[in-house]
Amino acid sequence: MTWSTLLTDIGELTTHRAGEDRLTDAAVVVEGDRVAWIGPAAHAPATDDVVRLHGRAVLPGWVDSHTHLVFAGDRTAEFEARMAGQQYAAGGIATTVRATRAATEAELAVNLRRLRHEALRQGTTVIETKTGYGLDVATEEASARIAAAQVDVVTYLGAHLVPDRLDPRDYLDLVTGPMLDAVRPWVQFIDVFCEDGAFDVDQSREVLDAGRRAGLGLRVHGNQLGPSGGVALAVEAGAASVDHCNALSPADIDALASSSTVATVLPACDLSTRQPLAPARALVDAGATVAIATNANPGTSHTTSMPFCVATAVLQMGLTVAEAVWAATRGGALALGLADHPDHVGMIEVGGRADLHVLDAPSAAHLAYRPGVPLTAAVWQAGRQVVTTL
Ligand SMILES: N=CN[C@@H](CCC(=O)O)C(=O)O
Numbered sequence: 177m178t179w180s181t182l183l184t185d186i187g188e189l190t191t192h193r194a195g196e197d198r199l200t201d202a203a204v205v206v207e208g209d210r211v212a213w214i215g216p217a218a219h220a221p222a223t224d225d226v227v228r229l230h231g232r233a234v235l236p237g238w239v240d241s242h243t244h245l246v247f248a249g250d251r252t253a254e255f256e257a258r259m260a261g262q263q264y265a266a267g268g269i270a271t272t273v274r275a276t277r278a279a280t281e282a283e284l285a286v287n288l289r290r291l292r293h294e295a296l297r298q299g300t301t302v303i304e305t306k307t308g309y310g311l312d313v314a315t316e317e318a319s320a321r322i323a324a325a326q327v328d329v330v331t332y333l334g335a336h337l338v339p340d341r342l343d344p345r346d347y348l349d350l351v352t353g354p355m356l357d358a359v360r361p362w363v364q365f366i367d368v369f370c371e372d373g374a375f376d377v378d379q380s381r382e383v384l385d386a387g388r389r390a391g392l393g394l395r396v397h398g399n400q401l402g403p404s405g406g407v408a409l410a411v412e413a414g415a416a417s418v419d420h421c422n423a424l425s426p427a428d429i430d431a432l433a434s435s436s437t438v439a440t441v442l443p444a445c446d447l448s449t450r451q452p453l454a455p456a457r458a459l460v461d462a463g464a465t466v467a468i469a470t471n472a473n474p475g476t477s478h479t480t481s482m483p484f485c486v487a488t489a490v491l492q493m494g495l496t497v498a499e500a501v502w503a504a505t506r507g508g509a510l511a512l513g514l515a516d517h518p519d520h521v522g523m524i525e526v527g528g529r530a531d532l533h534v535l536d537a538p539s540a541a542h543l544a545y546r547p548g549v550p551l552t553a554a555v556w557q558a559g560r561q562v563v564t565t566l
Pocket residue numbers: 244266268269272369397400445471473474475476477
């Protein structure tokens with residue numbers, strides 16, 4: 177017999193089921209690792225165990241679809257210089273590459289575990305991470321392997337920067353050849369930083385083509401620091417997502433709106449680099465699918481906090497709370513190609529994986545209404561209660 181738990185007296189339940197807005201006075205039954213029942217609290221079935229939530233809000237666990245968590249070292253000095261007026265440039269990546277290459281695998285794994293848990297404590301139940309601070313075959317392979325042991329989706333980002341003193345042509349051959357072969361067993365996606373100072377559109381296309389031939393899904397870092405052409409390339413290539421999306425032309429927005437490529441916005445990164453915020457409101461209004469992610473990394477966004485990103489998307493980017501919560505859960509699942517997964521990633525659905533985030537608040541609106549307040553009261557991940565302050 178599988179153990180069943182009734183979560184009842186839910187003040188506001190967000191499920192993202194079709195045609196369902198927010199339920200009040202609701203209950204959810206968790207059986208094993210699955211959601212077994214959703215409905216009005218008054219009609220809940222008998223279960224082995226009962227958890228009363230006293231009017232708290234419940235929503236799906238966050239799906240953080242963009243992080244860079246395999247790294248060593250620290251870039252506080254670069255951050256302070258930026259806050260004193262210096263521009264962000266892609267070159268800062270090299271600092272983290274040096275520290276990552278110098279670290280042991282155990283150190284990289286421990287740092288990743290610490291950050292993964294930090295995210296979990298804030299309600300993130302599904303997370304992607306990238307390689308990209310190794311930039312040689314051995315360190316990229318190790319990064320991919322370490323990531324695969326701890327996160328849900330791994331993305332190969334050998335094309336993050338051309339390492340010092342390497343010829344770009346030689347490095348592209350490495351990224352699309354032996355390095356790709358080495359990481360292939362551990363990764364599901366390939367990514368490229370399509371930007372001035374990193375890879376141009378033709379080089380980026382070459383990286384994506386190689387990934388596609390290797391059977392990987394595609395994603396692009398595009399239009400972060402300027403109109404790099406990364407967004408148009410991602411749409412042309414049929415990428416699952418294009419991330420950053422700061423410097424968008426009306427044509428970029430139209431192209432995204434008429435494609436299945438998810439536009440992933442990274443509000444914490446925009447603040448930490450003092451870039452104009454990505455035009456999330458215009459993207460949603462045009463009909464594009466938008467995801468919100470942390471872009472947790474030591475250079476441009478040293479936070480694992482999806483609640484902070486959701487609050488910023490509401491307060492500064494002009495999304496409604498419902499749009500932002502959707503983008504940070506279901507939007508992330510779409511960006512990771514997990515929307516049709518039987519786990520019903522980013523939703524609360526009968527038969528789906530029980531990933532539930534309980535807020536110490538009566539509604540999801542409090543995420544933006546009370547910004548900066550740690551509102552995560554409890555988290556169930558695959559049916560296991562992994563966080564509780566209840
Ligand atoms: N844009 C490219 N890569 C990372 C940051 C890299 C870094 O500065 O370490 C990002 O997504 O912002």
